[in-house]
């Protein structure tokens with residue numbers, strides 16, 4: 072038991088170091104860094120390469136990585152990305168660090184190669200000393216990690232409490248525009264926070280790597296722990312973030328102990344996925360508990376970004392003057408004709424690829440609903456797709472249900488699962504929803520998708536195609552029809568009262584509440600619908616592939632999906648279609664022309680696309696349709712409108728004159 | 729008969745700052761209540777409590793004698809409470825007309841019918857009586873010509889009118905206006921005063937008016953409550969308030 076306590080504290084310390092960085096940058100710049108784990112990963116690999124490939128002394132390599140490379144990386148990232156996010160719309164602020172999360176690991180692969188990294192250099196003591204504390208063997212490296220975390224936290228506290236820099240940061244946290252007017256240099260504050268944050272990421276990365284190995288899944292688990300701790304800290308409390316991380320690490324490790332194992336044995340089979348998936352189940356559960364608790368305390372009912380009050384109004388929603396009908400319809404017409412005519416010119420292989428793209432495009436329409444209309448960042452659409460695919464396969468193959476019946480049933484089953492993550496988190500804010508959905512996706516990945524009946528030894532379960540659509544050509548046109556039907560549904564919802572309410576909500580939740588519109592209700596409606604759409608798309612994707620195999624629905628892939636969709640334009644139906652097609656076509660092109668680490672090039676591009684939103688928030692499609700000149704004209708028209716005096720109320724005009 | 733809206737002993741604390749200290753106020757049927765006080769007196773916070781956006785540490789809010797202290801802003805809105813904001817809260821992605829549409833439809837159908845209608849594409853068909861009601865409001869506020877303009881691009885004064893129109897479209901019985909005349913020039917303010925007076929009479933509204941333009945409030949209101957540092961320092965008819973010594977020193981003295 073005590074052994075687990077020690078390892079728990081070690082893991083928790085690593086969480087704590089990375090979490091402090093996330094909380095620091097969130098409170099000082101309002102940018103939530105989803106990429107903290109990816110940054111830690113990139114820096115850990117840097118350390119690994121320095122020691123193992125270049126033969127540096129591990130302590131030197133660690134010092135250089137953490138104290139030189141990490142802050143430099145932070146500075147570079149700040150200069151090219153984070154700096155721009157300060158006045159970006161909040162949706163972009165959320166998404167662009169997700170782009171970084173997507174792009175960084177494959178970029179690391181491009182730079183350092185994608186070798187398996189087995190050797191585990193130790194940054195601190197090699198070989199470690201062994202101590203005996205209260206009858207438990209403790210390793211000096213364990214002690215070192217805990218001490219390092221405590222020192223890092225202490226230094227950070229001193230830095231924030233007792234230095235001019237700290238004062239500037241705290242001033243910025245309280246009132247950014249005010250801080251700027253009294254002469255705080257906000258650039259230095261934000262650049263400084265990001266450099267500190269990446270330094271902490273580098274430290275966490277090196278420690279985690281030396282303790283647990285240099286593999287990506289380790290780092291995914293790291294961010295999950297961090298995000299749960301961030302929820303505990305309600306995004307801003309450093310002490311709570313620290314304590315929460317430690318607590319979470321301990322609970323996660325204790326769950327592996329014999330006592331807990333024996334207890335759980337009464338309910339589950341040993342080796343069942345529910346016991347093996349416990350480390351992933353815990354962060355999600357902890358998040359849910361704290362979300363419910365905070366909600367119960369009645370806090371943050373309107374946790375719309377408090378910073379917004381200080382920001383200049385965002386121009387995200389201000390489109391230019393309405394375009395002529397033909398300019399609006401032309402791109403749609405071109406795309407429709409291309410899609411319909413594609414099989415005439417495509418070879419058999421590419422016909423299949425295009426069909427795959429269409430199936431994905433249907434899933435992507437769920438983002439158009441949930442993120443485009445609802446303004447919610449859901450990271451578990453892929454889990455909905457995967458669960459629906461698995462259920463469809465089970466119904467069709469094992470229970471003989473006709474596939475056309477199985478798909479809608481499966482998609483309906485997914486809806487309540489989605490609401491489970493959405494209901495507690497929605498009330499407290501969109502960022503919490505993103506974290507809760509991510510946790511849910513990881514949970515599904517490690518439990519449901521690992522079930523033998525679903526996973527079937529990584530083979531997946533067969534899914535038959537509907538009668539008469541066995542060949543790729545008819546199946547392609549079936550998918551076109553399905554896409555059109557779902558697209559129509561999305562369009563209808565967007566134009567409905569609910570759609571209008573959601574558009575209003577993106578500007579002001581307070582105002583929406585005071586005219587009597589239920590915020591949570593409207594959001595849940597689109598969230599549920601989007602889960603359904605994702606389910607349909609996921610099941611169709613499985614039907615295309617011929618089997619539902621969970622590995623095609625993993626969390627990280629879902630994050631890449633999101634990056635692709637936002638790159639093309641999350642508000643646009645055509646954007647979803649192009650995103651689906653490009654997600655099928657680019658990797659195919661890469662596999663034909665590239666090798667090795669370059670195979671990941673499409674992923675890098677998708678990630679960079681999402682990062683690029685910081686420049687053009689509405690995505691590529693919007694840019695193509697509206698073009699630069701129209702945007703310019705729109706800006707001028709806005710300026711003119713602002714300058715005109717407000718109209719005098721009509722009822723009084725006559726009397727007053 | 730109980731007043732349409734009543735606050736009893738409301739206290740709100742932000743950290744170390746007591747923004748409202750046991751504030752009582754009362755809005756009778758069809759009356760106009762002026763709420764004045766220097767900057768930072770707690771007027772906006774008071775509106776927050778009345779409309780349900782700010783939770784008071786203690787005290788009660790009653791509508792028609794029913795306790796709504798724990799009720800959501802939405803429930804209060806459905807019970808006939810509407811408000812505008814000091815710092816403009818227009819929906820920048822919507823047109824002026826759409827602001828009124830959303831507000832008008834907020835007392836709408838149940839969720840299941842709605843989802844079905846939304847998906848089938850019937851979700852934006854106007855409710856019965858909706859078009860006329862909205863045209864009337866647009867006309868009264870002189871917004872008819874701007875009905876199709878995106879609200880995010882409008883100047884401040886027009887934005888205030890849009891917020892007023894949005895509030896009216898919910899068919900309120902009590903309307904809270906937070907500094908409606910700020911950003912307007914003298915003529916526009918006069919026009920607005922007339923408009924509010926006639927709207928109040930026609931629609932049988934109870935109005936609560938937060939204003940820095942003291943002449944406007946004292947001219948328009950039937951009763952006036954004065955706040956200073958979160959406390960009610962005077963309460964009475966405009967004439968009484970104008971005469972009150974406490975008000976003279978705390979407030980009017982500075983701006984005669």
Ligand SMILES: Nc1ncnc2c1ncn2[C@@H]1O[C@H](COP(=O)(O)OP(=O)(O)OP(=O)(O)O)[C@@H](O)[C@H]1O
Nearest residue numbers: 742745747765766767768769770771772773774814
């Ligand atoms: N959310 C908040 N957090 C902390 N303090 C707040 C908050 N809202 C208001 N305050 C403080 O409470 C006090 C009352 O503010 P309030 O906005 O209600 O005043 P007001 O009478 O509306 O002032 P004004 O005439 O400037 O609009 C002020 O000192 C203000 O700084």
Ligand SMILES: [Mg+2]
Nearest residue numbers: 771772773814
């Ligand atoms: Mg105010």
